[in-house]
Amino acid sequence: MIVVPCPNCGPRSSSDLRNCGEVVDRPNPKNATIEEWRSYLYLRENLASWVKETWYCRTGCRKYFTIERNTATNEIRGQ
Amino acid sequence: MKQSRYKYSALKLLKHGLTHGDWPRMWSSNELNSSYDVIIIGGGVHGLATAYYLAQNHGITNVAVLDKGYLGGGGSGRNTAIVRSNYLTPEGVAFYDRSLTLYNEMAHDLNLNVMFSRRGHLTLAHTDSALRTMHWRAEVNKLQGIDSSVIDPSEVKKEAPSLDVSSNTRYPILGALFHPPGGIIRHDAVVWGYARAADHLGVHLHQQTEVLDILCEGGEQSNGKGPGGKVTGVRTNKGDISAPIVVNCTAGWSSLISNMVGVDLPITTHPLQAAVTEPCKTFLPTVVVSGSLHVYVSQTDRGELVFGASVDPVGTYRINGTLEFTEELAGHVLELMPGIAEMRLLRQWAGLCDMTPDYSPVMGFTSVEGFLVDVGWGTYGFKAGPVSGETMAETIATGKTAELIQSFNIERFSTGDLVGEKGAAAVGH
């Protein structure tokens, strides 16, 4: 079980939350091309190391927050 | 360089059984050359099949398959071995059906019993929307000559008598997509068969050989990597090897390999778990899949029940079994087959899956010359091994993308031409 620290609700089982994947920079809507939008939507680094990622506290406070997780070991370190 | 191959036969089996004589090794070990015409990274069914068809169909034999572990140590040795071609998109159906044809001829082609059992494949519908998708799939399938049709609960009961088809369950079975040519195959034998046949044709198989970096020049990044460049070779734990063509067949690890050349992939890596019970009397003649219940089951020739589900929701490279999986699995399986409540689980395991947004693979050339991909196999790539090998070999040998894989090109993620296969691939591997 992966225990994820929600800033509001404290440590929770990952199955109570939703993993929204690695943080990807959002293109500027004013001048982004279609290709840039699609890259933002689909392309991922998918590293096997420390990754900054977004979680959604699905069954608790319903807030989004980011943490760092090592995707090779599932260790988590502070926000 | 052809070596003479030991031919397997019933007579040989009898002889070895009586004399307890050793069987010869299935493939040889070779020194690592300093250069090859083609380097294939990943010794799973995809890498090995590509090597075999390069040699067999195109006479390209100066080929090395590199694996950081052992052959078949990735998804190819961990899957639940389901093969079928009742997909949702016309591109998918044509592609997977060619694989079934190759599987059908494989025992003969590779001189190895791969224990292909075409026992029929049932995908259950528990909701109106699932039933609608089944009808859609059946019509697409029939148009391409695939044996596939929607059947009602009483017919489901005939195909798999142990299923509870009554209407007083939590998720009553409303019907099923029935695909008689689908079935299961012995996955290890497929891996070994391709390895043995490729070795026999002169391909070098290097286990314990990890690719640490890919050498490139001319690309847009300061180190020569990235779009516009070309590959010149690979760096391994055993030294550098030069090659004009490098193929990424590393499934769950494919992003890590592509990052080494600066080609971005639309992939996230998730574990998929499976479990097997103690053996019991055979009672389940077909493969049974339930998308709504996130579970599928088949019975091996030894009588064990093999279960699988959908991928773990959190992406990670860490492969381990979880209690959440076993708990959910047991609940759902008992919903379908209350009669097996007393059976014990023997083993549970996991493998890595390279998930794409549209549940279709990514195959062919990339923006870096000489770097090809055969990735994005998610939870369904075992069945695609033979046709992927055949088409990737053709693409490499001719320099032109083979017709059957044209829609799986990497550009579709910037043009938006996705090949939406979720309705046929999310659970039913």
Ligand SMILES: Cc1cc2nc3c(=O)[nH]c(=O)nc-3n(C[C@H](O)[C@H](O)[C@H](O)COP(=O)(O)OP(=O)(O)OC[C@H]3O[C@@H](n4cnc5c(N)ncnc54)[C@H](O)[C@@H]3O)c2cc1C
């Ligand atoms: C539990 C489970 C059940 C499944 N069930 C089914 C099913 O019923 N039907 C189906 O069709 N599919 C199924 N699949 C999916 C299927 O197993 C995979 O899609 C398929 O095996 C992928 O094969 P491959 O040859 O591309 O990769 P793999 O077999 O995963 O091989 C990749 C290889 O690359 C090697 N590698 C990685 N990094 C490096 C490196 N840096 N250097 C050198 N080598 C490297 C690895 O060691 C590995 O051996 C299942 C998967 C799992 C995990």
Ligand SMILES: [Zn+2]
């Ligand atoms: Zn919370």
